Amino acid sequence: MIWVYISTLINFINSYQPFQDLPTPKLIAFLFLLLLIPVAWWFLFFYRKKRKDQLFPPGWKAILEKEVTFYRHLPEAKRIRFEQDIQQFLEETQITGVGTQVDDTDLMLVAASAVIPLFGFPDWRYRDLNEVLLYDGAFNEDYETRQGEERDILGMVGEGSMNRMMILSKPALRKGFANPNSPHNVGIHEFVHLLDKADGATDGIPETFLQQPYLIPWTKMMHREIQAIKAGHSDIDVYGSTNEAEFFSVVSKYFFQQPHLLEKHHPELFALLEKIFKQDLS
Numbered sequence: 510m511i512w513v514y515i516s517t518l519i520n521f522i523n524s525y526q527p528f529q530d531l532p533t534p535k536l537i538a539f540l541f542l543l544l545l546i547p548v549a550w551w552f553l554f555f556y557r558k559k560r561k562d563q564l565f566p567p568g569w570k571a572i573l574e575k576e577v578t579f580y581r582h583l584p585e586a587k588r589i590r591f592e593q594d595i596q597q598f599l600e601e602t603q604i605t606g607v608g609t610q611v612d613d614t615d616l617m618l619v620a621a622s623a624v625i626p627l628f629g630f631p632d633w634r635y636r637d638l639n640e641v642l643l644y645d646g647a648f649n650e651d652y653e654t655r656q657g658e659e660r661d662i663l664g665m666v667g668e669g670s671m672n673r674m675m676i677l678s679k680p681a682l683r684k685g686f687a688n689p690n691s692p693h694n695v696g697i698h699e700f701v702h703l704l705d706k707a708d709g710a711t712d713g714i715p716e717t718f719l720q721q722p723y724l725i726p727w728t729k730m731m732h733r734e735i736q737a738i739k740a741g742h743s744d745i746d747v748y749g750s751t752n753e754a755e756f757f758s759v760v761s762k763y764f765f766q767q768p769h770l771l772e773k774h775h776p777e778l779f780a781l782l783e784k785i786f787k788q789d790l791s
């Protein structure tokens with residue numbers, strides 16, 4: 510097919526008078542550019558269409574409907590985009606079980622945790638992540654699940670030798686989605702840390718996403734709310750007062766898990782989070 514195209518093109522160039530005056534390098538460059546046209550056409554129409562048409566497995570759809578409240582509340586058109594984002598995430602990210610099996614529910618819950626915080630930014634991807642490790646339980650700073658001290662970590666964005674990795678406790682991941690009325694969701698919590706880290710600093714200020722005019726109001730709001738938690742005047746999980754990064758992850762979980770409650774109890778905070786995540790959850 511492509512050779513028919515090339516020989517027709519060469520015959521055309523040879524017979525077309527204006528081209529016979531062209532110097533050879535220019536002619537080759539011109540020929541090369543012309544050749545790019547069918548390649549670009551194939552990519553734009555066939556390859557992209559094929560990707561879009563890739564059927565979302567009905568089994569996956571059923572899991573999302575059953576387990577993911579955020580997905581259930583989306584209108585049909587946005588559900589399709591959510592499914593495409595899930596597929597894209599799973600194409601780019603390895604999910605590995607450590608001492609535990611990974612089934613379709615785990616794949617869907619990890620991918621949904623990744624897609625939910627980024628759903629307002631259709632072109633953004635987690636470029637700092639290659640793999641998510643699922644552990645069979647809580648772990649400690651040395652990534653031990655069965656022995657050693659203080660095995661109370663449920664999720665972590667890897668640093669150093671674990672760079673470009675995320676570790677999640679599989680039971681905690683499942684529990685986060687099983688209780689939609691609980692503000693705890695370790696999957697969303699850790700992906701919000703990753704999103705916070707996109708500007709180079711995990712500091713509770715997602716500069717990549719937050720537009721300049723909201724930077725100062727957000728920082729002030731964050732410090733005011735942390736003080737309120739410390740003084741015992743807030744319903745936000747006390748873990749959010751650990752530092753700014755934890756505050757951002759904790760309130761983001763609250764925002765995605767219980768938007769109506771957050772809007773009722775903290776309307777200004779809710780409004781700023783809607784701006785940060787570019788999502789209308791009211």
Ligand SMILES: [Zn+2]
Nearest residue numbers: 698702755758
């Ligand atoms: Zn955290």
